[in-house]
Amino acid sequence: MRTRWTRSVRALAAAAAVAGAAASAGCGVRPTGVLSAGSLPVAGGRAATIKIYLVKDGALFPTVRPGLPGRPYLALEQLGVPVTAQERLAGLSNSVRPQQIRVTQDQPPGMITVWVDDAGPEGLRPARGSHWPRLALAQVACTAEAIPGVVKGVLLETSAGRPGRARVQLACEDFADLR
C-alpha cells in the first residue's frame, strides 16, 4: 500500500512538473529560427518614363530614363546625377554639376521651383566660370517643361546665399537656339 502510494505520489509530482515546464515553456510568443516566406518579390512598380534634356554637341538632346512611382519631378532631380555609361557612349553629357536637386510645387498650380545646392562663384548667372552656364539652365528649363502639368514656368533658386542671382525664372523657349 505504502509503495503504491509513494509511487502514485511520485508519478503525480512528475506529471505536475512536466505540465508546469510545458506551461512555462510554451506560453507567450516563442522565438523561431530563420524561416522562409517564399521566393523574393519581383520588381513591378509602374512608372512612366521621364524625359531629360542632356547635351550633345553643344546642343540640348532629349533622352529617356525610367521613372519612379510617385515621383513626378524625378526628371529634374535626375539632372543632378552624372550621365550613365550608355549615354556617355552615345556622346551625351550633362552640363549640370552633380548635386542635390529638389523640386517644390508652388502657387499657382503649374508653377514649380527647382532648388539647387551648387550656386558656384557666379550664382545662377550664366557668366564665364559660372557653375550654371546657359546650357545647364536650358537643360533645367526644357526638362521641367517636358514634365506633364508644368505649364506656367520654372523658378530656379538656390539657398546657398552666395553673391549673384539667387533666383531666376526660366522658360524653355528662351533657349530655342540651343535645341
Place this chain on the structure above:
Amino acid sequence: MTWPRRFTGLRVRLVAAFTGVALLASVLASGLSYVLLRRVMLQRTQDSVLTQVRDTLAQQIPQQMPPDTEPLLASQLEHALSGPGRSAVAVPVPLDGSAPTPPKVGLDVPVSAEFARRAMREMVFQRIVVKSRPELEGHPYLLVGARVTGYTTTSDEPRRTTPPMVFVSVDLGREAADLRAFTRALVIADAAALLAALLLALLATRGVLRPVRRLGAAARALGAGQLATRVRVRGHDELADLARTYNHSAAALERTVAELRAMEAASRRFVADVSHELRTPLTSMIAMTGVLAEEADGDGGAARLVAEETRRLGLLVEHLIEISRFDAGAAALVLDDVKLAEAVAGTLSARGWTDRVAVQGPGDLFVRADPRRLDVIVANLAGNALKHGAPPVVLRFGAEARGEPGVVVTVTDGGPGIPDDLLGVVFDRFVKAEAARSRSEGSGLGLSIAKENAVLHDGTLEAANGPDGGAVFTLWLPARSDGGDIGDGDDGGEDEDGDGERA
C-alpha cells in the same frame, strides 16, 4: 510513512480520480486551444506583414531604376514600411555576392548575419524574443528581410541602378498581451471546471458510498449475529447486484445456521432424554447392586465390581444431565453469602478428603456464590488432583481483585502436571489425562462442569503447570458483596427430578 484513513478512503480516492481526470481534460483542451489560437494569431500577423512587405517592394521598385536613385528609393521604402510598432531599414545590396551588412540602427532587434545572408536568396522572417535589453526583456518582435528580383540593371554600372533590400521589425507586443489575456481566461475557466468537477465528484461519490456504507453496516450486524439483517435494494447497478447478493447470502446463512441450531438442539435433547431415561432404572440398579454386594459371600468380587460400575454409570448420567442443562441454558445461580473456609471444609469432609488435602486460607473470607455449584467446583478440582496428581494436594484460597473484588481458589498437586498437548483442551468434554487408559474412574465431564459453573458465576477457571511440575488449577470468582442474584433462582439446585427443568 502511513497514510491516515481519510487520505486513503474510497471517497478521497474517487474524488481525486474524478477531479484529476476533469483537470487533465480541461488542461488538455485549454492547452490545445491555446496552441491553436496562438498559431492562428501569429500566422495572421506574420502573413499580413509579409504580404505588405512583398507588395510594397513589388510596387515601389520598378523593373528598371533611374541611375543613383537607390537612396531615394531606400527612404521611400522605409517611409512606406514604417509605422506604429514597426520600423524598417533599407540597405544597399552588395554586388559582389557577399552577405549584406546587417543594419546596426533603426530596427528594434538586431539582425543576425545568418538572417541577412538568407534574406539575399529568399524572403525570410524570424520571431525574436529580446533578451539583451533589460527594459524590453521578453518582448517579442517579428523580423522580416527581403529584396526584389526581376529588375534590370546595366552591366557596367550596376551599382547605380540596383534597388536596396529591406529589413522590417514588427512589435508583437499586442499579440503577446492578447495571449496573456487568453491565458488568464483559460486559467479562470480551468479553475471553474476544477471546482465544478470537485462538486460533481463529491455528489457522485456520495451516491456510490452510501450503499457501500449501508452494506458494511449490514455485514457488521450479520457478523455480530443478527442474521435477519437485510439491505434495501435500490436501482439496477452493480451496487444493487451486490446488495442482492448480500441478501441472498445472509438468507442462506440464516437458513443454514437455523438448521444447524435445530440439529444441535435435537442432539442435545436426545442426550438429555437418554440420560433422564437411564437415570430411574440406574437408581434402582445402584440400590440393588449395593445390596447384592453387601450380601455377597466370600470376597464377592463380581458383585462389588458390578455395584461399582453401576455407580459410575449413575455418576456419568448425572454429569450428562448437568451438562445438558448448561447446554440448554437452563442452569441458574442461587446466590448466597458463602464463608469460603467453611464451604471448602464441608466439601472435603463430605467426601472424606480432609486428611488428604491441605487447606490454606483466611477463615473469614466470604464470597457471593451458589453454594451447591461452588461445592461442585471445589470437589471436582480436589478430586481431580487426588485422582490424577500426586500428594501433596494443597488448596489455597484468598482475596484477589481482577478488575473487581473477588476470591481465588488454587488447587495444586505434586504430580507430573498436565501434558502440554492437553493443557489447552483440559476443560473439554471427555478429555482424560490418561488417554491411553480406556477405562478410568472419572466420567470425563468433571472439569467441564466445573468450568461451566465458574463461568456461570462470571468467574474463570484456568489450568496450568506449576514451576515445580504439579498441575495448578486456579478458580477466580467475583466477590459480589452487593448480593445481586444472577439467575432467577428457580433452578432449585439439586432438582433430582429435573425433567421439567430442561429447555
